[in-house]
Amino acid sequence: MTDTHRLARRRELGGFLRAHRERLGPGELGLPVTGRRRTPGLRREEVAALSGVGLAWYTWLEQGRVETSREVLEAVGRTLRLDADARAHVLRLAGYAAPEPEPGPVGADLTGLLASWPDSPAVLLDGALAITAWNDAYSSLLPDPGRLPAPRRNLLLQLVADPAHQRILPAWRPLAIDLYRHVRTLADARPDDPHLRTLTTLLAAERPDLEDWWACRSVGVFTSRTVEAHGPGGGVRTYRVTMLHTPDVPGAAILLWV
Known part of the structure; x- marks a missing residue:
């Protein structure tokens, strides 16, 4: 995999995690809902804390700036309540599962x-x-x-x-x-x-x-x-x-x- 392709996948992974974070409300995770939120869904610091990772590292992950371990991705996936398809997709984007095969000719x-x-x-x-x-x-x-x-x-x-x-x-x-x-x-x-x-x-x-x-x-x-x-x-x-x-x-x- 080229560096350009790896960077593109990291960005797709970050965008995917961010979209799911914004879809999940704090009340769904048992967090208190206090005050007015400037952004939809969970805050990055809430996901980081619940997943056991540092805020800076999670921020870089959403920005597509870092590679990370399978264990971290699985922890984040549990926090974001990802279903089986979404968890498999996250691992595939991060290179921990076999990539989708390239299309072939129809016989x-x-x-x-x-x-x-x-x-x-x-x-x-x-x-x-x-x-x-x-x-x-x-x-x-x-x-x-x-x-x-x-x-x-x-x-x-x-x-x-x-x-x-x-x-x-x-x-x-x-x-x-x-x-x-x-x-x-x-x-x-x-x-x-x-x-x-x-x-x-x-x-x-x-x-x-x-x-x-x-x-x-x-x-x-x-x-x-x-x-x-x-x-x-x-x-x-x-x-x-x-x-x-x-x-x-x-x-x-x-x-x-x-």
């Missing part, structure tokens, strides 16, 4: 797999949620990705910015939030990835009203969820949406609708 075997599900919509996504392949059932349920220009062929972008997708999936927000948390997990681990940078720029430009989403540092592995889709004939179908990871093509995943 014909995966596109053939999609075609083997004639009744279940399925779409192949890369690490930035760009749509790289889909089956006929998918383009029968949702707008055909083949009709979109390549830069807009992104599932998350379509969910948040395309009215046609939102008419078919009226409750699109929970699905989009889960997908964004998933992509943020990859984005922090690969701060120099041009595809992820392009996606975050497009999202901020097309939906500035969702700035609270784009500024959120929440991460998480996508888990199966139930969605309702409105068909062209006016009927409603219920689908279980599951993400299938593909170890043979690092960074790719299949989103399957059953």
